[in-house]
Every structure is written in C-alpha cells, then in structure tokens.
Amino acid sequence: MNAETIQISDFTVSVERGDTKYMYLRVLPPDGNVLIKAPEQVSLDDMRRFAISKLSWLKRERAKYQTQPRLPERRYETGDCVRIWGDVCRLRIVHSWKCNDVRRDGDWIELQTRPNSTPKQREKILNEWYRKQLRKALDALIPLCEKIVGVSADFYGIKKMATRWGSCQIEKRRIWLNLHLAQNSRASLQYVLIHELVHLLEPTHNERFSMLMTRYCPNWRSLKDHLNGQALEPFERKHL
Numbered sequence: 715m716n717a718e719t720i721q722i723s724d725f726t727v728s729v730e731r732g733d734t735k736y737m738y739l740r741v742l743p744p745d746g747n748v749l750i751k752a753p754e755q756v757s758l759d760d761m762r763r764f765a766i767s768k769l770s771w772l773k774r775e776r777a778k779y780q781t782q783p784r785l786p787e788r789r790y791e792t793g794d795c796v797r798i799w800g801d802v803c804r805l806r807i808v809h810s811w812k813c814n815d816v817r818r819d820g821d822w823i824e825l826q827t828r829p830n831s832t833p834k835q836r837e838k839i840l841n842e843w844y845r846k847q848l849r850k851a852l853d854a855l856i857p858l859c860e861k862i863v864g865v866s867a868d869f870y871g872i873k874k875m876a877t878r879w880g881s882c883q884i885e886k887r888r889i890w891l892n893l894h895l896a897q898n899s900r901a902s903l904q905y906v907l908i909h910e911l912v913h914l915l916e917p918t919h920n921e922r923f924s925m926l927m928t929r930y931c932p933n934w935r936s937l938k939d940h941l942n943g944q945a946l947e948p949f950e951r952k953h954l
C-alpha cells in the first residue's frame with residue numbers, strides 16, 4: 715500500500731494518521747521532508763488547507779536544512795578526525811576478534827573492533843565510549859555545579875540530540891545532556907550544566923536568566939559562542 719501524501723506547492727507532505735488529538739506539521743532532519751500528523755477522521759482536504767495555512771513557515775523551516783552543508787557519510791576509518799574534550803585526534807582502527815574497545819593514546823583514538831565491522835558498528839562503539847567519558851566527567855561536575863547554582867536536579871541523562879546541547883524538564887527536574895558534549899571542552903560541559911540548572915530557578919532566557927548565568931559562570935557568553943560554532947557531529951569534515 716502506498717503511504718498517503720499530499721502535494722502543497724513543491725512540498726510532498728507524508729501523512730501519518732492516528733495517535734494524536736491535533737493536527738500538526740513537522741519538518742524532519744536531515745533533508746527537510748515534511749510530515750503531517752492528524753487524527754484518523756481528518757480528511758485529506760482539511761489537511762491540505764491546514765498545510766497551506768502554514769506554507770510560509772514550511773518554507774522557512776526547509777530553508778534551514780538546505781543551507782546546512784551536508785556531511786559526507788562517515789566511514790570511521792584509520793586517519794579520520796575524532797574529537798574528545800576539545801582535542802582533535804585521529805582514529806586508528808585495530809582489528810581483533812576479541813572484545814570491542816576504545817582507548818586514547820596521545821593524539822590517537824584507538825578503536826578495536828572485528829575485521830568485518832561496518833561504519834555503523836564502529837560509530838556505535840565510539841558513541842558508547844563517548845557516553846562513558848561523559849558519564850565519568852559528569853560524576854565529578856554535577857556536585858560542583860549544583861553547589862555553584864545552589865539547586866539540584868533529580869535526574870541527569872545523556873542522549874544524542876540533533877539541535878541542542880542540553881535540555882531541562884523543569885517540573886520533573888530532569889536534565890538531558892547531548893552525547894556530543896564529550897567532543898568539546900570540559901568548560902563547555904560545565905557551562906551547559908550550569909545553564910540547565912539555572913532553568914530550575916528561571917525557566918525562560920530572560921534578563922534574570924542572563925544575570926544568574928553571569929553570576930554562576932562569568933564567561934558563559936564566550937563558551938556559548940564557542941559551542942554554537944561547533945557542529946553537532948563527532949567528525950570534522952576534513953582530515954587533519
């Protein structure tokens with residue numbers, strides 16, 4: 715069966731029904747494809763009208779994806795650049811039928827894997843290592859940052875996020891940190907932690923928020939600019 719689609723201007727919008735009370739549109743990474751989600755009973759005509767009413771928004775959202783340069787498919791091969799804690803290292807693939815392993819050796823990141831591993835599997839091994847690195851750093855940083863800000867969260871999680879370095883669910887007192895933070899400096903990680911903890915005192919990015927940030931992390935503006943200049947990707951686009 716063909717999936718339902720509607721055509722709006724030059725957008726092909728995929729339709730997904732059910733499991734929602736309201737109709738909404740999403741522009742999906744990485745290509746800016748558009749999805750409309752709607753309750754079962756909504757007609758395609760109603761969806762079309764809804765999408766047309768959001769056309770200028772759709773165009774703006776899609777433009778964001780189109781201006782982002784696409785990264786080539788990453789291979790995770792010897793010689794590739796990998797970042798850890800702000801240092802640019804080179805990857806060395808070591809083949810072994812024994813366990814998967816990653817270790818840092820000066821400017822090299824040695825990734826041990828089976829000879830027939832795929833780039834996806836090597837990426838997964840590396841990401842597990844990043845997760846361990848980040849968790850270890852957080853064990854030391856969380857008590858420090860909680861002391862600085864004077865508040866604490868109930869939960870700290872790590873996940874890959876495509877568009878943000880951290881997030882805070884204020885009511886649940888949950889803080890999520892982007893896995894890719896392990897590629898940037900420890901000072902950047904501290905800045906993101908403090909930023910999310912400050913949200914427990916001030917939910918919005920208003921003047922009070924900036925004032926609190928300056929109090930708890932005086933150089934936050936330069937750390938923020940630096941982080942925002944970093945791609946949310948583990949690899950540099952070019953080799954060393």
Ligand SMILES: [Zn+2]
Pocket residue numbers: 909913919
């Ligand atoms: Zn924020």
